[in-house]
Amino acid sequence: MEQAPSLRDQIETTLKTVYDPEIPVNIFELGLVYEIKIGDNNRVNITMTLTAPGCPVAGDIIREVDEKVRGIEGVSDVDVHLTFEPAWTKEMMSEEARLELGFL
Template identity: 75%
Template sequence: MEATLRDKIEEVLKTVYDPEIPVNIWELGLIYELKIEEDNAVKVTMTLTAPGCPVAGDIVAEVQQKVEGIEGVKSVHVHLTFEPQWDKSMMSEEAMLELGFL
């Protein structure tokens, strides 16, 4: 079965890491929304673990670049938000296990 565009985007997002935490941004729960429009324009709403993150621009740029590189994606808009503020409860069980929270 061929992977859907959403599957491909999720896989790519799992290759982007917060430099301070050895877990990808998908498992950390930093992706709040992933929308794919009918014309394959992609909108990603995401946050960071801390508003003052010194590499915020780098992480957003990496998300933009990697999603744009997926065949079939027409355009990408990454929206950075801090509402709601991220906390540890947003992490996947896998991330919590990896970081020793479970």
């Protein structure tokens, strides 16, 4: 019998549908998601950053993360924390993302 994907897997899959508008790669592969914590009652805390502190679409990206993760069955609440420590660098991207963008 096939096991249903864990809540963490579902969250990661969902985050891969959120894209930085300036870079055609999702925020998960870009390395913008620093931490996913699933707490009591499936309350999800996500710590993430942006490619640039002055990103004009920061609010849109955070809202999209919040709405999409909140829409996963079983998630009771979502808290998205934005941080710029440590600052994002392209070394944080997955190998797949670096290949796609020609950074390798």
